Amino acid sequence: MTRTVLITGATGTVSTALTKALAGADVDLRALVREGSGADGPRERGAEVFVGDLDDARSLAPAFEGVQDVWLLTPNGPRAPENAMNAVWAARRAGVERVVRLSVVGAAHDAPNRSGRLHALSDRETERCGMRWTILRPHWFMQNLLxxxxxxxxxxxxxLNMASARIGMIDVRDLAECAARVLLDDPDRHHGQTYTLTGPRSLTFDEVARELGxxxxxxxxxxxVGDDARRGTLxxxxxxxxxxxxxxxxxxAYASGWGDLTTGTVAGLLGRPPRDVSDFARDHAAAFTPAGDD
Known part of the structure; x- marks a missing residue:
């Protein structure tokens, strides 16, 4: 039987890459989008679009009904655990079989950043949700360079205010392909697994600059630059x-060495090495090129 996969966060960078990675697979895709957030992209990629908001638990039931697998991506913010809770509850009530959740690298109760601590709360809830589950914890995205x-x-x-930080950054396309691999495999194969996903090497931003060059x-x-300067820019x-x-x-945290790590998990899931920042730079060169230049 063809499985139905619900993609949350459907208009964002990661979920957009995931729907592309699932293109042509034997699954029925659904996309959860907020009112007014733009449904054309997910629809063009073959997804049936449902309007709902993870902030509003009452809006979720129609999107989750008849779904076997949920890709759970919550927005960054102080309400992230509530958003995840609403989705998990809707999934349980609808009889969903599996949740594949996007977390963050280093998620833990003692993470040196609020995002990691908040994600740890939702990771723990996912582990105890009563459904099959897999958690993906990707490192810093190469696409952040855009x-x-x-x-x-x-x-x-x-x-950037990263000093001489060395980071095992990952291409979002590899994250999406890993998520697709998990979603397309038998639900039991990755049940109970937490995968930390990185690129092939840990890099400083001086090295990133050289690859872009x-x-x-x-x-x-x-x-x-310093924290105050970066904050002002943001x-x-x-x-x-x-x-x-x-x-x-x-x-x-990265400047202190916290992000200096790589794993072999992407290669283990995909059967090939993860993309290097040199691949990212080559594939996205046009974005870094002045308008009018060849």
């Missing part, structure tokens, strides 16, 4: 204060 693409294109530089054929320089771009605080906590 936030700096405008500066790189304009000045050949980018600024090679892909672009020109010099790119990483300029470390707030100036409209990033909410809570998110800016969370990112500052991550930056401090």
């Amino acid at each position: 936030n700096e693409a405008g500066d790189v294109a304009a000045t050949g530089t980018f600024s 090679r892909a672009l054929g020109r010099s790119v320089t990483y300029l470390p 707030l100036g771009h409209g990033v909410p204060g809570w998110i800016a605080d969370m990112l500052e906590e991550y930056a401090r």
